[in-house]
Amino acid sequence: MANLPIRLQPGAAVDRIEGWEADAEGRCVLKVRVRARPIDGEANDALIRLLAKSLGVSKSSVTVVRGGQSRSKMVVVDGLDDETLDARVAKILSGD
Incomplete structure (x- = not known):
């Protein structure tokens, strides 16, 4: 299980993972x-x-555990460890 801190912007023109900030x-x-x-x-x-x-996991593996009503959220991804999650996010951001 890996934790992923998110800053969500709803109402955007397109669904996209922007990058780290x-x-x-x-x-x-x-x-x-x-x-x-x-x-x-x-x-x-x-x-x-x-x-x-984007991460290649099932929807049931992704859970918002904190910040359901906020733009700042903590998401847990079951089935991935932190290292694997970081590698997959890096691959997404590199455009590969």
Whole structure:
């Protein structure tokens, strides 16, 4: 199980994983944009679908464990360790 800190921007023009950035406290978070609006959990659902597809895991393996009503979230990915998750995110960001 791997933890992934996320900064989500709902209402974007396209669903996309942007890259790493520092949050207000200086922690490294993955910036993700989704087209869905933050209404009735639609943005969280879109985030889960995008991460599952991009990381090559099932949707049931991706869970928002903190920040369900916030742009700052903590996501847990079951079936991946931190090292494997970091490698997959790096591959996504490199465009390979």
